Amino acid sequence: MHADEHMPQKSLYNYQGERDAPKRITASLPQEDYSKLEEIAYKKRVSVAWVIREAVTEYIQGAKDEFE
Numbered sequence: 001m002h003a004d005e006h007m008p009q010k011s012l013y014n015y016q017g018e019r020d021a022p023k024r025i026t027a028s029l030p031q032e033d034y035s036k037l038e039e040i041a042y043k044k045r046v047s048v049a050w051v052i053r054e055a056v057t058e059y060i061q062g063a064k065d066e067f068e
Helices: 031-044 048-067
Strands: none
Touching: 031 048
16 A cells, blocks of 8 residues: 555645646755655655655644634
């Protein structure tokens, strides 16, 4: 089973039915944090980008609970 099967699928369409392009961001991390991300990615057999997307999705879900 690939790790992508565990990620919730997000719609690529906005509320008007138009296709939304994924947004690219740049972030700087301390070397220690990036090394930990690489280790997690290696163990899950996914990319570092996938791990970051998963973490952002989980963070947003937690923030929704906090602010709603």
